Amino acid sequence: MILAIETSCDDTCAAVVSRAGDVLSNVISSQGVHDRYGGVVPEIASRHHLELTGAVVDDALRQAGTTLPQLDAVAVTQGPGLVGALLVGIATGKALAAAHGLPLIPVDHLYGHVAASFLNPGPIEPPFLILIASGGHTLLAHVTEHGPHWRVLGSTLDDAAGEAFDKGARLLGLGYPGGPALQKLASEGDPHAYRFPVAAQVQGLDFSFSGLKTALLYKLRELGEEESEARRADLAASYQRAIVETLARRVARARRETGIERLALGGGVAANGPLRERMRELVPDLHVPPRELCTDNAAMIASAARFLRPQPFPSYLQLDAFSSGERPL
Ligand code: KG4
Ligand code: ZN
Numbered sequence: 001m002i003l004a005i006e007t008s009c010d011d012t013c014a015a016v017v018s019r020a021g022d023v024l025s026n027v028i029s030s031q032g033v034h035d036r037y038g039g040v041v042p043e044i045a046s047r048h049h050l051e052l053t054g055a056v057v058d059d060a061l062r063q064a065g066t067t068l069p070q071l072d073a074v075a076v077t078q079g080p081g082l083v084g085a086l087l088v089g090i091a092t093g094k095a096l097a098a099a100h101g102l103p104l105i106p107v108d109h110l111y112g113h114v115a116a117s118f119l120n121p122g123p124i125e126p127p128f129l130i131l132i133a134s135g136g137h138t139l140l141a142h143v144t145e146h147g148p149h150w151r152v153l154g155s156t157l158d159d160a161a162g163e164a165f166d167k168g169a170r171l172l173g174l175g176y177p178g179g180p181a182l183q184k185l186a187s188e189g190d191p192h193a194y195r196f197p198v199a200a201q202v203q204g205l206d207f208s209f210s211g212l213k214t215a216l217l218y219k220l221r222e223l224g225e226e227e228s229e230a231r232r233a234d235l236a237a238s239y240q241r242a243i244v245e246t247l248a249r250r251v252a253r254a255r256r257e258t259g260i261e262r263l264a265l266g267g268g269v270a271a272n273g274p275l276r277e278r279m280r281e282l283v284p285d286l287h288v289p290p291r292e293l294c295t296d297n298a299a300m301i302a303s304a305a306r307f308l309r310p311q312p313f314p315s316y317l318q319l320d321a322f323s324s325g326e327r328p329l
Helices: 032-037 042-064 083-100 109-118 161-171 178-186 210-230 232-258 273-282 299-305
Strands: 002-006 011-017 023-030 073-079 104-108 128-133 138-143 151-155 262-266 285-287
Touching: 002 042, 002 083, 002 299, 011 042, 011 299, 023 042, 032 042, 042 083, 073 083, 073 109, 073 299, 083 104, 104 109, 104 299, 109 128, 109 138, 109 262, 109 299, 128 232, 138 232, 151 232, 161 178, 161 210, 161 232, 178 232, 178 273, 210 232, 232 273, 262 273, 273 285
Parallel strands: 002 073, 073 104, 128 262, 262 285
Antiparallel strands: 002 011, 011 023, 128 138, 138 151
16 A cells, blocks of 8 residues: 655645545645635645644545554655645655655656556556646646656646636636636636637647637627626636647647547646537547546546555665656666
8 A cells, every 4th residue: 555645736645545546535625715816826735734734634544444553655746736735745754754764665656647547446557648738737748658757748838728728717707716616607707709729830749828818808808897707708618618629629630640549637627518518529439537536636546656666765765856857876
């Protein structure tokens, strides 16, 4: 059994997963405090992690019916993410591992999102394509094996897909996080009412969403307050369609280029209904883990740790967090 801790953003998470990939517990404590600021405040996130990790780890162990001495290893997210937030998880992981004579396994957060698809029930077998879309990242990758040697095909050049939902929602006067609210409003509108850009100008398999947000802003100005208000559902539906199509075009192209006919989704945006429908049209062999395994969670980190080499004491005491890019060697 592996205990994992994930504190890369604003969710304090701990989970226990068996070697075979059964989720024995998956505790997520969401810090609702950030909503009032319209986004995550890094310093506040770190402080809350500090207060919550102990209780969250205790809950995860209790729900799994286990104790620290019964574990094989402790795993922790090393990055990418908010450095202060990551450091709380890393320090906790080091302390628990050292106190109980366990090895520590540092995990890349994005590989964690990939490894969510390896969990029971119904794990997906490589090779497959995966689209990870959340508030922090948008990534299209080709997974050829269970280990961490997956190939990134494309990523976002500016805003993440979830950020595009959140920023569009804010322009339309909806609350944070905006994705679910925008989807709800869009369900009453016509997705073909307005034409928003679908990032056709971006070469290759990368994504860009910042032009889309600006296009919505200009459209709202052009329509004026009264008309914008009357057409909010149509605007939301058309905007959502542009995000979904941007993602769909890249997935269609990746499918053509790799010949891979299986797709997994991950990240909070995977909850979006129209996105799932569109992806299923493109790639019928579609795999979407349950919502609690798509959004940030520690079960996916424990899952990834199963395929990584544990680090012994005292070498893991040197581990440091990284905020972006690749995991340092
Ligand atoms: O993975 P996640 O919970 O947290 C991280 O960002 O790491 O993803 C949150 C993002 C937010 O941007 C939120 O607006 C978006 O996922 N989201 C959605 C939906 N539910 C959540 N976007 C579109 N449609 C949804 N139903
Ligand atoms: Zn994430």
